[in-house]
Amino acid sequence: MTDIISVRDLSKSYGKKEIVHPLNFSVKKGEILVIIGPSGTGKSTLLRMLDIIEPASEGEITLFGEKVTKHSAHSLRDRMGMLFQKTVLFDRTVEENIALGLSYRHVPKEERRKRVEKILEEMGMSEYARRRSRTLSGGEGQRISFARVLVTKPEILFLDEPTANLDPGATHLLEEMILHENRVNKTTIIITTHDQAQGQRLADRVAVMIDGSIVQLGSADEVFYHPANERVAKFVGIQNLFTGVVRNKTAVSGGVVFCPAPHVPDGIVQIMLRAEDIFLSKNPIDAGHISVQGRVVSSERSGAFLHVMVDAGCIFTVVCPFRQTETTYVSGDIVWIGWRTDAVHLV
Incomplete structure (x- = not known):
């Protein structure tokens, strides 16, 4: 695949404050790049x-x-489209709203009509054509806004927090539309989102942006399970971060042996382990895993999950589906925790 976007030393300042520090990266044609990071x-x-x-x-x-x-800016912009976080529709019919971008591009009236009719049919929204925009729900309005962009046949599509104000059902529908556009029309898509799970669902690659810089760029697996540093690890939700050492080809912290480290030089390391990658039991864990005994510090339910803090030399956070736990855990309980060695990431 060839690069469809390439930036070199790109930065943005407002007065003396640099908001975006110099960036260098590229995006391949047909790729979905998801950009995540704090507000x-x-x-x-x-x-x-x-x-x-x-x-x-x-x-x-x-x-x-x-x-x-x-x-070149004007002709290049005609080949791209942008969907913003906030739905912006004019007090007109749905078909009139969708046709606006085509009108600005001076597409003939009959061609506009055909393209609007086709995009609504593809989205299963033909019955919405004559409805006034003010009668639409938030999810319906965002889908129509998306249709207004897609009808112009962009080669690059920018989506700025496109599902931030939508309920889970509307989010799912819009995500399906995004994937369909990418797979069927090979459209290059760049998305910003606060929804990390969405990034994992949609992305070919994920860029983590912190304090105006891209601090890691890679596959979803690389970013979420092999973060480049502690800042990225904390942002992507790795709750078990320990300072340890590699000694005799083994990573250790707080007296706990985490994993073999045959290719890591002896010295201080950051040990990272996702909370959902830890097994929890009141019985010894099978020998196929690293396991240690500890004592429950706290246990609380959060939605469909149980969050348990365990002191096993280090304070571990364990997350497991509430309905899959076969027992309850209370402060003071003696438990075993375990993990696969390949779930541990060392930096």
Whole structure:
């Protein structure tokens, strides 16, 4: 696959404050790139720069093999589309709202009608055509906003928190539409989201953006299970972070042996283990896993999951489905915890 987007030393400042620090990365044609990170870290600003809505302070952007300049910006923008977090529809019919982007591109009236009819049929929303936008629910409105972008046949699609204000059902529908657009039309899609599970569901690659910089870029498995550093680990929800040492080709912390480390030099390491990768039992755990005995510090239910803190030399957080636990755990209980050695990540 060839690069459809490439940025070099791209940055954005407002006055003396640099919001986006110099970035260098590329996106392949047909790829879904999901950008995650805390609020205020520059994700939306980056998206607006890539869509040529917001001018960059420094650096350059190359789209479709052509550098973005004042002269090329208009023609390049016609090949892209943006869906914003907040649904914005005019007080017109659904079909009139969808046709707006085509009108701005001077598409003939009959062609507009056919394309609007086709996109509504593909989405299973043909019956919405004559409805006024003000009668739509939030999820319906966002789907119509998405249709308004898709009907222009963008080669690159930017989605800025597209499901942030939607319920789970509407989110699922929009995600299906996103995947369909990517798979059927090979559209390159860049998404910003706070929903990390959504990132894992949709992404070919995930970029973690913190304090205006992309601190890790890789597959969902790399980012969520092999974070580059402690900042990324904390952001992606790894709750068990321990400072330890590698000695005699073994990673140890607090007297707990975590895993063999035959390829890691002796010295201090960060030991990372996801809470959901730890087994919990009141009986010894089979010999196929690393296991240690400990005492329950606390136990509480959070939705469908049970969160248990266990002191086993280190304080471990364990998360397991509430309905799958065969017993209850209370403070003071003696338990065993265990994990597969390949679930441990060392930095």
